[in-house]
Amino acid sequence: MRDADTAAGLGEMLRALKERAGLSYGALAGRLHLSTSTVHRYCTGDSVPAEFAPVERFGRICRADPEELLELHRRWAVADQVPPADDCPPRDATRTTRPTTFRLKVRSTAEDPVTMTAMDVRVLSAEAPPAGVTYADCQGADAQHSFAVDLDAPEPRAVSPRRGFPYQASAGTPLVLDVTTHTLKNEVRWYLELRWTQGPRSGTLRIDDGGHPFRTGAVK
Structure with missing residues (x-):
């Protein structure tokens, strides 16, 4: 199972960026070319994207600065070390990342x-x-x-x-x-x-x- 704390840490930052930008889940979903429910799961920590690309696009749409983008990358890497769930494709559960x-x-x-x-x-x-x-x-x-x-x-x-x-x-x-x-x-x-x-x-x-x-x- 996913470590709830690490996934929630990424979701917490995504929610903070969303609220600061004043964008709705629907508006973000349209610009990210994702479903509204998928964006909501990312922001609640119930789902972690299989790739960093949608997280980076999310940050840039919400006007994240370079330091915030790097922190998003760090949180995504930590949260994504365990097997993803929901709409993400399966990975080898024994494989991790070592930067x-x-x-x-x-x-x-x-x-x-x-x-x-x-x-x-x-x-x-x-x-x-x-x-x-x-x-x-x-x-x-x-x-x-x-x-x-x-x-x-x-x-x-x-x-x-x-x-x-x-x-x-x-x-x-x-x-x-x-x-x-x-x-x-x-x-x-x-x-x-x-x-x-x-x-x-x-x-x-x-x-x-x-x-x-x-x-x-x-x-x-």
């Missing part, structure tokens, strides 16, 4: 600073995780900027709780990013693309594991 954090340090190799304008998540594959595999964390205590990525979303995006891009990096002052990813269903192979500008020049920097994609997986 994996990757630390990125970006420096300018030229005298002038470089401006990072955006970061995109590129998924190469999502397959059933192999048995006996563990996934390491690379998180530290001095991250300047943190991002969360739901790899189960149809189009995964890096969501920051604070001010987002652009950021600057120089030769003496690197840009430090912590990217925390999670998946409940698969082993996902993915990489990042950082878009940058420096004066009249611009380009895209691929961030991966030494020429290989990063791997994040659900664990049993």
Whole structure:
């Protein structure tokens, strides 16, 4: 059975956002392309969406700020670690999520600073995780900027709780990013693309594991 407290925590925040925005269940349902009863169950904690995407859309419709979006993501991840019920598709009840954090340090190799304008998540594959595999964390205590990525979303995006891009990096002052990813269903192979500008020049920097994609997986 679902842990009522964790599901209720997500529902409580959804209700608070709904009330602050002054929207009815019917109005939200229409904009989310869901039934009114489904939206009501999300807000009462009786049901948890199988994907984060509808929760994120709910938050954006209710004008949630970046920090609130990250908190929604955290509450959804915690509530969704147990098997969903009601109108959500079944999952392997023994599979849970263990978020994996990757630390990125970006420096300018030229005298002038470089401006990072955006970061995109590129998924190469999502397959059933192999048995006996563990996934390491690379998180530290001095991250300047943190991002969360739901790899189960149809189009995964890096969501920051604070001010987002652009950021600057120089030769003496690197840009430090912590990217925390999670998946409940698969082993996902993915990489990042950082878009940058420096004066009249611009380009895209691929961030991966030494020429290989990063791997994040659900664990049993």
